[in-house]
Amino acid sequence: MTKIDIFSGFLGAGKTTLIKKLLTEAYKGEQVVLIENEFGEIGIDGGFLKEAGIEIREMNSGCICCSLVGDFGEALKEVIQKYSPDRIIIEPSGVGKLSDVIKAVQKVEGEVDIKLNSFTTVVDVTKCKMYMKNFGEFFSNQIEYAGTVILSRTDTPKATDDKVQAAVELIRSLNQTAAVITTPVEQLSGAKILDIMENNRSLEKELMEEETCPVCGGHHHDHHHHDHEHEHHHHHDHEECGCGHDHEHHHHHDHEECGCGHDHHHGHHHADEVFTSWGRETVKSFSREEIEQILNTLSTDESYGMILRAKGMVSSENGEWIYFDMVPGEADIRTGSPDYTGRLCVIGSKIDETKLAELFGI
Structure with missing residues (x-):
């Protein structure tokens, strides 16, 4: 071939x-x-x-x-x-x-x-x-x-x-x-x-594949939808994750059992909450302090939505690249090699996309 x-x-x-x-x-x-x-x-x-x-x-x-x-x-x-x-x-x-x-x-x-x-x-x-x-x-x-x-x-x-x-x-x-x-x-x-x-793997796809089913540990594979402003929105329907049962994306579960004997409602995730992801490409440079402040805001300020995960890689003002990966209350920030463009992704429920764009200044 x-x-x-x-x-x-x-x-x-x-x-x-x-x-x-x-x-x-x-x-x-x-x-x-x-x-x-x-x-x-x-x-x-x-x-x-x-x-x-x-x-x-x-x-x-x-x-x-x-x-x-x-x-x-x-x-x-x-x-x-x-x-x-x-x-x-x-x-x-x-x-x-x-x-x-x-x-x-x-x-x-x-x-x-x-x-x-x-x-x-x-x-x-x-x-x-x-x-x-x-x-x-x-x-x-x-x-x-x-x-x-x-x-x-x-x-x-x-x-x-x-x-x-x-x-x-x-x-x-x-x-x-x-x-x-x-x-x-x-x-x-x-x-x-x-x-x-x-x-051509998008950051959103990588993130979604990292998220596993809490019941069986299997991965969900999401479908990507793009709007006309190059933000990426993913809405997850009923999909199989490998355990043989149809679940909605594992951050959106009903109170009912699906037949495998597990209650798929857990934590504070309710049935009326559909989890989506917001993604942006950006050439803007950030300082480490700015990223720390942004991630702290996402962890503590509920007005941005219920944030489950934030991940990205952006250039910094001194020429290095900053990589970050956050779950509420815990963030990993490090420097790394240049990526092909600055990329941001936030996964959560009831995300306020306008406020997210303002927070990152893009």
């Missing part, structure tokens, strides 16, 4: 830099073939690729989106038959539509053993708004179809927090589910970037 990774992005967005990083840090030990289309672009240096043991197939017969039906499909099949690679990287022209490239790959899926593995779009944060205005159809398409969006130039003087956040919100207006990387890729390992591209 050959994995297909597609990297799109407008001219000069930083695709080449990203691919070179992945080739040296994440794809080592794999047989990799790069298919690139040089449409007025400077491709990855052939000498670099030879040193890395990478085969390269250039498509210089015009824009890749103009030759998708014939040449591209044949080129893909030829590459697989000749090299039997573990992975093929496709770097289409910056002016092509990502959806066209995906469709072109899908057309040959039945003929060769391939797997569409990831779709990543690189966006220059300083040009995002301008590109959206002037190249709406093509630019929007690259964002809409991406599984991961990487914001480049976020470490330049022009990239203020406000500008980065505005770019994230613009991207979120087109794509609710992609992982949006705002941390400069230089600060992330190639392995970390590849994991994000391939798995």
